[in-house]
Amino acid sequence: MPQEQPADNTQPSNQVGAEPAAVRVRGLTKRYGEQIAVAGIDLELPAGQFIGLVGPNGAGKTTTLSMITGLLRPDAGTVEIGGHDVWRDPVEVKARIGVLPEGLRMFERLSGRELLTYTGRLRGLPGEEVDKRATQLLDVLDLAGSQNKLVIDYSTGMRKKIGLAAALLHNPEVLFLDEPFEGVDPISAQTIRGVLERYTRSGATVVFSSHVMELVESLCDWVAVIAKGRIRAHGPLAEVRGDAPSLQNAFLELVGAGRRLAGQGQNLDWLGGGAR
Numbered sequence: 001m002p003q004e005q006p007a008d009n010t011q012p013s014n015q016v017g018a019e020p021a022a023v024r025v026r027g028l029t030k031r032y033g034e035q036i037a038v039a040g041i042d043l044e045l046p047a048g049q050f051i052g053l054v055g056p057n058g059a060g061k062t063t064t065l066s067m068i069t070g071l072l073r074p075d076a077g078t079v080e081i082g083g084h085d086v087w088r089d090p091v092e093v094k095a096r097i098g099v100l101p102e103g104l105r106m107f108e109r110l111s112g113r114e115l116l117t118y119t120g121r122l123r124g125l126p127g128e129e130v131d132k133r134a135t136q137l138l139d140v141l142d143l144a145g146s147q148n149k150l151v152i153d154y155s156t157g158m159r160k161k162i163g164l165a166a167a168l169l170h171n172p173e174v175l176f177l178d179e180p181f182e183g184v185d186p187i188s189a190q191t192i193r194g195v196l197e198r199y200t201r202s203g204a205t206v207v208f209s210s211h212v213m214e215l216v217e218s219l220c221d222w223v224a225v226i227a228k229g230r231i232r233a234h235g236p237l238a239e240v241r242g243d244a245p246s247l248q249n250a251f252l253e254l255v256g257a258g259r260r261l262a263g264q265g266q267n268l269d270w271l272g273g274g275a276r
């Protein structure tokens with residue numbers, strides 16, 4: 001199982017092994033007061049892959065993704081997407097990426113269709129093209145019947161889907177999704193999954209965060225495991241899983257949770273059995 005190594009300076013700067021890097025992160029750091037949320041992350045994410053950023057609650061996934069996508073200013077470190085620095089060249093970068101953050105705030109008083117029209121025009125797409133793409137996305141994501149409903153009246157799953165449609169409308173090179181399947185029913189999850197698989201098959205890159213290992217294992221080609229603000233392992237899924245029976249087992253071992261879980265239970269000897 002590949003553990004985190006110092007950066008290999010012998011590789012060309014835009015390569016991850018044989019693959020070109022879609023995203024290059026160097027020394028990324030964020031503190032909140034005394035708390036170090038992200039502790040100097042180095043990472044090169046290969047292009048054209050379905051990439052999972054996995055870690056336990058509080059590991060630093062959202063903080064990392066927010067800094068990579070230009071939503072949160074790092075204390076230190078750099079991020080390059082498609083060769084452009086996220087903080088020095090934000091317009092170039094934002095044209096190349098789509099983002100579906102956790103708890104995305106949307107314009108709730110627009111209908112789903114209006115939200116896509118507005119997003120498309122902000123992205124500088126011609127009106128006719130926006131209409132065409134919006135119609136297709138609404139159709140594929142099974143939102144055509146709700147396109148005239150206000151976003152405020154959408155369910156959690158519908159909100160994720162309209163957020164995904166808005167993030168895909170300008171056909172970004174890299175799509176970042178923070179917990180895209182959280183609160184989504186299996187049918188909607190399958191729909192989202194189908195759209196994302198089609199998108200990566202065309203050479204685009206998806207980076208998504210999750211703590212649901214089965215999902216990451218079934219979807220991702222490449223994973224990075226994060227715990228306590230540090231990358232514990234990264235690489236192709238099979239390499240990170242190694243000899244472990246599942247990614248879940250490899251993950252528990254990597255984040256040191258196996259021993260903690262084994263000792264659990266003895267403090268709850270009063271629980272169960274109906275005794276008071």
Ligand SMILES: Nc1ncnc2c1ncn2[C@@H]1O[C@H](COP(=O)(O)OP(=O)(O)OP(=O)(O)O)[C@@H](O)[C@H]1O
Nearest residue numbers: 032035037055056057058059060061062063064211
């Ligand atoms: N705005 C903030 N102010 C203070 N501390 C924060 C803030 N945002 C995050 N943190 C802390 O930084 C650490 C990393 O949080 P982050 O939300 O990035 O983790 P996460 O891996 O996305 O977790 P989860 O899976 O639970 O969403 C946590 O300890 C969290 O308490």
